Amino acid sequence: MYIQILISRYKCVFLYMEDTWMNSFSLLLEKLHEWFGDQPSSIWFQFSRDRHFRLIFSSFHENATTIIPPMTVPHCDSDANDKRYTYESLPSQQMYRFFYENEGQAVICLGHKANQPVILTADQWDLLWFGIRLLLAEEKMTAKAEESKKLFEGIRSISATLDVDQIIRGIIGNALAVIPAADAGLLHLYDPSIDRLIPKATVGFYDTVFKDLKMRVGESIAGKVFEDGIPRMYKTSQETAHAMKDISADNFHSLNHAKALQDLNGLLCVPISRGEKRIGVLVLHQFHQENVFTEYDLDLLQGFADQTSIALQNAELYAEVKQAYEHMAAISAQLQAKHDDWIQRNHIHESIKQLSLQNKGAETIVKTLSKMTGHPIYFADWLEQKMYPEKSLLFFSWDELYTLLNKRRQPVSVNLFSPASGDDQRFCLYPLINGSIFLGCLMLPVDERGLSDLTRMTIEQGSAVLILDLVKKQSISSVLYKRAHDLFQELIVSKGNELFDRAHSMGLQPQATYYVIYAHLTQCHDLALLEANIHRLITRFKWAFNKTQMFVYGFHNHVTLLIRTLGSRDGKDIRERLQQAYDEWELGKEASLSIGVGSMASGIEQISKSYEEAKKAALYLTNRSRSGVVHYKDLGINRLMLNQSQADIDAFIHDVFAPLWQDPEKYEEWEQTIITYMKCSQSPQLTAKELHIHVNTLYQRLRKVEELLHIDLRDPEDLLKLQLACHLRQEG
Known part of the structure; x- marks a missing residue:
């Protein structure tokens, strides 16, 4: 006879190998063989956590050609609780049933090989009843030992590592190991920032459950347990489905994608609390196990939930301590860095201070x-x-x-x-x-x-x-410019030998030809900015005439430049270079620049004359709020007006045109006619063409203008007065 150990899918299975339960089980088998002989037999258990009978032991002849037909174990009668054992005879087998109050029952099935059934004595019935009771006690002891082992493992893991994810997964795994009816677990923690329960760890689910599952407080089983703190147990698929009926479509889809919910047969859910505050829930699921959950399982799971709470609290405390330590380390590193930085800064400051003191x-x-x-x-x-x-x-x-x-x-x-x-x-x-x-x-x-x-x-x-x-250099330059200004002013007022002596001291050649250039800056009210612009303009002039002998300085709001000419083309070259300097100045305009150029001075005696002309040319532009470059010789008739104030010029223009300005809308056409007539040098044909009118119409307008202005265009004095007024108006 051979013993075949059938290993069930359930976690609480008797593994009868070598020394495990060797004494009690061997004694039971020995008695079965003694009383039943070689007849094939099997042992079945159905206790408090078993949903169905489970096969514990089966024997048959090695050379048997057929296997014992499947056995159907009838349900107990309602009055079976007051019995210890019963005998039933079926066509294909005999059943010896043993009852254990509030715990369940066991059945020994005997295949028929003889016509007469084996009748047990009362002592034999009691011996088998106690033998099976002993096996049941040993099963419970083994389960308790496994529970204690897993609980101690959880306790050790809390202090052995600070990897909270590893600890939680270990706790769930231990719970699954000692609660045989469960085969998957899920831990939810409450996130106050979104007011949802979110998965933190799982065993038996796909990781996709972490992506979208967010359970509201009060939603489904987990939400209700978190809300009221009452553990819940469901033993059937119908009970579980009914309890989950209010789960949202998104959460159902997420859970179902991670594990097919159609296979869910039972569920345990307990709160995870820290004092009076709930922080999450721990859920165990039954998908494929045949056992049923018990109240003891619920209590046991609560113990694992308490371990989880401790693990989470330890992790938070560790994180706080670690953060404080890291903060202290960071502060220490910052202090050290600041100290090193201060040393370096002090060294740099001393080095740079020496540069400043040494005028390098x-x-x-x-x-x-x-x-x-x-x-x-x-x-x-x-x-x-x-x-x-x-x-x-x-x-x-x-x-x-x-x-x-x-x-x-x-x-x-x-x-x-x-x-x-x-x-x-x-x-x-x-x-x-x-x-x-x-x-x-x-x-x-x-x-x-x-x-x-x-x-x-x-x-x-x-x-x-x-x-x-740079400021120091600019200040020194200002002092030098003041000295140069004094020298130049002494030069232009000197006569005779004194003039030649001063010219010699300045490096000027008595018979050389020179140009004086006077640049006037306006619309710059910041004195410091004006001084910087003077310095920049002088630098620009030095660039423009770097190959020419020059004497240049800045004073107040103007720059004076004396340059020597070397050929007949120098005048044109000077004009072009000055215009280029002015155009570049306009790109970064910080002040309005008016540049006047005097006539060529043939010898040092004419330098003062060229200077006055350059100054007058520049002031001519300034007085008319204009900028640019102008040569004194190009002023023409405007030279006569240099000593006239702009107010006098405006008054003269007003006196001439006042009758036309009394009604501008009415006389605008006549005013434009006389201005165009003067511009076209009193040519009737050119004027009529310019105005796009007939000559006769022009003559009519001119007669009206003469009448209104009380002038005669044939009178040279009246004509000159009108020409001058038109010219000054255009210049203004």
């Missing part, structure tokens, strides 16, 4: 900053429009720099496209501002990492020193 100049300051920061640094001097280090490539035009930075106080990042490489080069531009004056900028090519805080600090401190150096 802009180029030395820029080179030192490049060395200290490890970045190539370029300085664009706006006032002198010069790059440092010298011969450096100007990445931006002066107009672009002025447009980008004139009104800014903070650094600007600019991407500059390079046609040669086809890539963008990023620059960080630091404007240098003194009050309202734009002095220039520092340019740093940077990569995607940008600049470190220490580099920024170094550049900011270096910028301050550089601004101080």
Whole structure:
């Protein structure tokens, strides 16, 4: 006879191998063999957690050609609770049934090999009843041992690791191991930010359940248990489906996608609490197990839920401690970094202070900053429009720099496209501002990492020193300009030998030819800005006439330039260069610029005359609120008006045209006729053509104008008065 151990799918299965239950089970088998002989037999159990009878043991002959037909175990009678055992005889087998109050029953099935059934004595019935009772007790002891083991494992895991996800999954796994009716578990935690229960850990579900499942408080089983804190148990698919009937369509779809809910046969759900506060729920599901849930299972699951609460609290406490430690470590690191940074800043400050004290100049300051920061640094001097280090490539035009930075106080990042490489080069531009004056900028090519805080600090401190150096240089220049102004004024008032002595001291040649240029700046009310513009204009003139002997200075709101000519074309060349300088000035206009050019001075004796002419030409433009370049010789008849105020000129024009201005709408056509007539040199044909009228119509209008203005166009004096009024009006 051979013993076949049938291993059930259920978790509480008797595994009769080697030493496991060897004594009691061997004794039971021995007695069965003694009393029943070689007849095939089987043992079946159905106790409190069993949904159906389960086969525990079966024996048959090795050479048997047929297997015992399937056995049908009838349900107990309603009065079976007052019995300990019964005997039933069926056509194919004999059944010896044993009852255990409030626990269940066991059946020994005996196949028929003889005509007469085996009749047991009372002692034999009792012995079998107690033997099976002993097996049941051993099963319970084994289950309790497994429960204790899993509970202790959960307790150890709480203190053995701080990986909360690992702990929770372990707790769910332990619960499944000791509650045989469950084969899947899901833990929900409450998220107050969205007022929903969300999955935190799962065993037996697909991970898709984490994506969309968000249970409202009071929704389905989990929501109700969380809401009222009452554990719930459902033993059948009908009970479970009824309890879940209010689940939302989205949540049902999410759960069903993670595990087919049509196979759900039972469910346990208990709250997870921390003191009086509920933080989630723990749910066990039965999909394929044949056992049923018991109240003991519900209590056991609550114990695992309490372990989960402790694990979560430990994790939060650990996270708080870790965060506090990391915060302290971060503060310590920040303090150390600040200390190191302070040391470096102090070193940089001392180095830069030495540069300031030693008056090393802009180029030395820029080179030192490049060395200290490890970045190539370029300085664009706006006032002198010069790059440092010298011969450096100007990445931006002066107009672009002025447009980008004139009104800014903070650094600007600019991407500059390079046609040669086809890539963008990023620059960080630091404007240098003194009050309202734009002095220039520092340019740093940077990569995607940008600049470190220490580099920024170094550049900011270096910028301050550089601004101080530029202001100091500008102040020195102002002093030199004042001295140059005094020398020039002494020159133009000197006569005879004194004139030649002063000219010699200034490096002027007595018989050379010179031009005097007078540039007047207006509409600049900021004195510091005016001084910076004077400095910039002088620099521009030096560029324009760098190959010519010159004497230049700025004083108050004007710049005086004395240049020597070397040939007959110098006059035209001077005109072109001055016009180019004016056009460039207009691009970054901070003040209105009027430039006057005097006549060529043949010898030093005529320098004062050229100076007065240049000054008058510039003031001619200024008095008429005009800017540009004008030569004194091009003023023509306007020279006669140089000493007249604009108010006198306006009064003269008004006296001439006043009759026409009494009714502008009526006489506008006549006024335009006389102005056009003077513009066309009193030619009737040209005037009529210009006005698109017949000549006879022109004569009629002219007679009306003569009558209204009380003039005679044939009278030279009246004609000159009208011509002059029209000219001055156009000039104004």
